[in-house]
Amino acid sequence: MENLKVAGIQSSVYWHDRGSNLAMFEEKIWELESAVDLIVLPEMFTTGFTMEAERVAEHMNMDTTKWMKQMASQTKAVITGSVVIREGEKYFNRLLWATPDGEVLHYDKRHLFRMAKEDAHYNMGTTQPIFDLKGWKILPQVCFDLRFPVWSRNRATKEGGFDYDFSFYVASWPAARSTAWDVLLPARAVENWCYTLGLNRVGTDGNEVAYNGHSGLYDFKGNRICFGGETEMTLLFTLNADQLHEYREKFPAWKDADAFRLG
Numbered sequence: 001m002e003n004l005k006v007a008g009i010q011s012s013v014y015w016h017d018r019g020s021n022l023a024m025f026e027e028k029i030w031e032l033e034s035a036v037d038l039i040v041l042p043e044m045f046t047t048g049f050t051m052e053a054e055r056v057a058e059h060m061n062m063d064t065t066k067w068m069k070q071m072a073s074q075t076k077a078v079i080t081g082s083v084v085i086r087e088g089e090k091y092f093n094r095l096l097w098a099t100p101d102g103e104v105l106h107y108d109k110r111h112l113f114r115m116a117k118e119d120a121h122y123n124m125g126t127t128q129p130i131f132d133l134k135g136w137k138i139l140p141q142v143c144f145d146l147r148f149p150v151w152s153r154n155r156a157t158k159e160g161g162f163d164y165d166f167s168f169y170v171a172s173w174p175a176a177r178s179t180a181w182d183v184l185l186p187a188r189a190v191e192n193w194c195y196t197l198g199l200n201r202v203g204t205d206g207n208e209v210a211y212n213g214h215s216g217l218y219d220f221k222g223n224r225i226c227f228g229g230e231t232e233m234t235l236l237f238t239l240n241a242d243q244l245h246e247y248r249e250k251f252p253a254w255k256d257a258d259a260f261r262l263g
Helices: 018-030 063-075 143-147 175-191 241-250
Strands: 004-010 038-040 078-087 090-098 104-108 131-133 136-142 166-170 195-199 202-204 210-212 216-218 224-227 233-239
Touching (some): 004 018, 063 090, 078 166, 143 166, 166 175, 175 210, 195 233, 216 233
Parallel strands (some): 136 166
Antiparallel strands (some): 195 216, 202 210, 216 224
16 A cells, blocks of 8 residues: 545535536635545535436536546546436446546445435445455545444455545535534544545535535544535545554454444
8 A cells, every 4th residue: 555645625516517616616626735545525416415416417427427538537636526417217326436536436325315315316326335445445535434334344354454445425415514524524534434525515505505615534543634615615635544554453342343234
C-alpha cells in the first residue's frame, strides 16, 4: 500500500440540471491545487437527491459515465459519486467508480431512504463491492447506508488481513440531521479499524431541503483529520498506510470481534 491522496468536493448541486452540474464539477476538479489519486463527488451529483427517477435517469455509458471516464483519463485519478441510472424498467441510486484506464465499476445503494419514499422509486442494491486503488481496499457506501453498521462490517482474519482499509460515504444528508452524521462517521471508522470519509453537499435543493456539508475524514481512532464546515470547499488529504498498519498491530481489538456474515 502506498499513501493515497484524496480530494472530496463539498458543493451545492443544481436541481435537475445535469449539464450545469457536470460543467461546475469539471471546473472544481481543474482547480485542485495538486494531483490526487481519488476524487469524490456527492450523492446524485448531477441532479440533487430526487425522487423523479423517470425524468432524470440516464443509462450507463451515456453523458455522465462518459464525462467521468474522460475526467479520470485526463486527471489520472479515479472519479466517484452517485447518479440516477436506469436499467430496463429499474432505477438505481448508483455510485460509479471511473478509473483512468477507462474501467467503470459501480455500487447500488443498499439502504433506501423510505422517509423520502426512495424505496418506492429506486431498486435496492444487492451486492457490496470492494474497490482496489494503489494497494488500498476501499468500501463504497451511499448516505443512508451510514446508519446500518452491519452492512459496513469490516472482517479481519487471524493473520491481520482486512476486507477493506478505507470507507467513504457520498451523501445528500440534510442539515436537520447533521448531529447523527457527525456522530456516526467516526463510529464507523473506529469499529472497522479504518479511515472513513463522509462527503456531503451544501445548499438547498428543489424540495427546499437544506444541506450543511460537515464533510469530514476520520482516522481509525475516531480523530477528525479534516472537516468541510458548511460552505463549498474541497477537502484534500493523504491516507497514511504505515500509520494504519501500525495501529492495527499495536491495538488488535479485531481479534476479539464476533464472527458472523450477512446471510
